[in-house]
Amino acid sequence: MEHDIAPQRRFDIGRILRREPLTALAVLVLLAICFMAIFAPWLGTTDPIALGTAPRMASPSAEHWFGADQIGRDLYTRVLYGARVSLIVGIAVSVISIVIGLAIGLVSGAVRWLDGAIMRVMDGLMSIPSILLAIALVAIIGGSLHTVIIAITIVEFPRVARMVRANVLSVREHLFVEAAVTVGSTMPQIIWRHILPNTVGLLVVQTAYIFAQAIMIEAGLSFIGAGVPPETPSWGNIMAEGRVLWQVKPGIVLIPAAFLTMAVLAVNIIGDSLRDALDPRQNH
Amino acid sequence: MLIYCLKRILSTIPVMIVVALCVFSLLYLAPGDPATVLAGEQASSAEIEQVRIALGLDQPFPLRFVEWSKQVLSGNLGVSIFSGIPVLELIRQRLEPTIALMITSTIISVLVAVPMGILAARHHNRLLDRIVNVVTALGFSVPVFVIGYVLAWIFAVHLRWLPVQGYSPISEGFADFLRGIIMPAIVVAFSYFSLITRVTRSAMLDVMRQDYVRTARAKGISERSVLFDHALRNASMPIVTVVGLGVALLISGSLITETVFAIPGIGRLTADAILRRDYPIIQGVVLLFSLLYVLVNLLIDLLYTLLDPRVNFQ
Numbered sequence: 001m002e003h004d005i006a007p008q009r010r011f012d013i014g015r016i017l018r019r020e021p022l023t024a025l026a027v028l029v030l031l032a033i034c035f036m037a038i039f040a041p042w043l044g045t046t047d048p049i050a051l052g053t054a055p056r057m058a059s060p061s062a063e064h065w066f067g068a069d070q071i072g073r074d075l076y077t078r079v080l081y082g083a084r085v086s087l088i089v090g091i092a093v094s095v096i097s098i099v100i101g102l103a104i105g106l107v108s109g110a111v112r113w114l115d116g117a118i119m120r121v122m123d124g125l126m127s128i129p130s131i132l133l134a135i136a137l138v139a140i141i142g143g144s145l146h147t148v149i150i151a152i153t154i155v156e157f158p159r160v161a162r163m164v165r166a167n168v169l170s171v172r173e174h175l176f177v178e179a180a181v182t183v184g185s186t187m188p189q190i191i192w193r194h195i196l197p198n199t200v201g202l203l204v205v206q207t208a209y210i211f212a213q214a215i216m217i218e219a220g221l222s223f224i225g226a227g228v229p230p231e232t233p234s235w236g237n238i239m240a241e242g243r244v245l246w247q248v249k250p251g252i253v254l255i256p257a258a259f260l261t262m263a264v265l266a267v268n269i270i271g272d273s274l275r276d277a278l279d280p281r282q283n284h
Numbered sequence: 285m286l287i288y289c290l291k292r293i294l295s296t297i298p299v300m301i302v303v304a305l306c307v308f309s310l311l312y313l314a315p316g317d318p319a320t321v322l323a324g325e326q327a328s329s330a331e332i333e334q335v336r337i338a339l340g341l342d343q344p345f346p347l348r349f350v351e352w353s354k355q356v357l358s359g360n361l362g363v364s365i366f367s368g369i370p371v372l373e374l375i376r377q378r379l380e381p382t383i384a385l386m387i388t389s390t391i392i393s394v395l396v397a398v399p400m401g402i403l404a405a406r407h408h409n410r411l412l413d414r415i416v417n418v419v420t421a422l423g424f425s426v427p428v429f430v431i432g433y434v435l436a437w438i439f440a441v442h443l444r445w446l447p448v449q450g451y452s453p454i455s456e457g458f459a460d461f462l463r464g465i466i467m468p469a470i471v472v473a474f475s476y477f478s479l480i481t482r483v484t485r486s487a488m489l490d491v492m493r494q495d496y497v498r499t500a501r502a503k504g505i506s507e508r509s510v511l512f513d514h515a516l517r518n519a520s521m522p523i524v525t526v527v528g529l530g531v532a533l534l535i536s537g538s539l540i541t542e543t544v545f546a547i548p549g550i551g552r553l554t555a556d557a558i559l560r561r562d563y564p565i566i567q568g569v570v571l572l573f574s575l576l577y578v579l580v581n582l583l584i585d586l587l588y589t590l591l592d593p594r595v596n597f598q
Contacts, residue, residue, distance in 0.1 A: 247441055254433060254434070
């Protein structure tokens, strides 16, 4: 029986997918969207930016699956390329936020005299409603893929830093850390051997949530005109352009909306099941 | 307790200073020199020079920040580059629809979410609980503007029950106001509602495992009284806290939803300001809404301190 309660919980992806069909579906959806994004040029698409590749306002047809927008761009093409923008933003923001948040959280949790100041700055950043901070940053620096990524990262990393810090503080209280101190381990050693392994699970789950959040914020920013440049095909931009005519041509708004929702939902479901898998105690 | 309240009030000051510093620094992130940015795109070099002197750009950064903070504290948020109207005045003109939207959403969210969370906790792991879980998962994952278009498509374009867009002020009749605001308010409420429901549910589940709830049941108290007098009262702390924290969702949601429904509020003001690169408006909106967020949470904390005899004043 003893190996059952080993502290290192094995994490079997195959078992999770068999037990949770919803998660399996979410993984499939996410993979499909990744496939779309990567192979967009070879999936029967035209030029996503050039005008007049389709008749203006064309209805969905065999040739133009999702129809076309008011300046004659094939919607199917633009939605596929839009997946690229969302995924790039999602990946970049989650990776950078986790790295920065981890570094700041560790420093804050380990170095007592810096803790107060760092946390006040994090509190301040978190007091600005996320979309508003991102809007301000993009509007002022100027809209590009880089600035959108930077802006959303600034919104997301303080939460990671706070969580990592809280985790450091709670792990520090454990007997094994005290034991490590007693046998003469230095702080960097303790962080590396004890605190970091105990933080990885938390970070994996957060990566998923930040990914989902980043996709949503990017679309929101583009939608209100503070995102990637308007000619870039991103789901938020396509919806923003479709806004004027959406009562006549709801597809231009609703199709990218459906893709956006599926992507966010899939990533959130994956995040939830990662959370449950890594922390079975929390069953609600 | 008075000391605790004072401490809590004072603790918002460093937070607001950081917020102010962020907002102030924003201008210096803009490409090019702030004077050129503030003078607008068509400004002559003389005008730029004027703005430069007015901004005190020859002064060191900390000094400029202090000077700017004094202005802000005295109610001067600068003037719009585009219209030359003071930012505070522009915000005041557009405040009503946004605040109305936020308040209506809050009422809808809290009124639906708390009973829903209690029901879900009572029917833990049964059908109703599952349904609530799915609905709240959607609430976290469907972006506000997507919900907005889907609802508008169903209820305004197809069923024609409600106006597609627009806002009718309360002063022009409550019925029209309600018809206009109800759909945007539900849209904004969706994520806020999901957050409150989830927290209510898990707080209730935690409390219902406690010994005093078992004791209450053992005493033969009606289930109703157990739920409301014993469980809900003790679960109220996380619920009330999350109502405050969720105000951030409410603010972000309102700003975007206004664009969907063409509501002439702060969200439209901001969107227009983005198009015109009207930085003082953006700064002013960020500053005021962050202040609102911090103050709402302060108020909730203080209120809770007064209402709950168990709060520890350390």
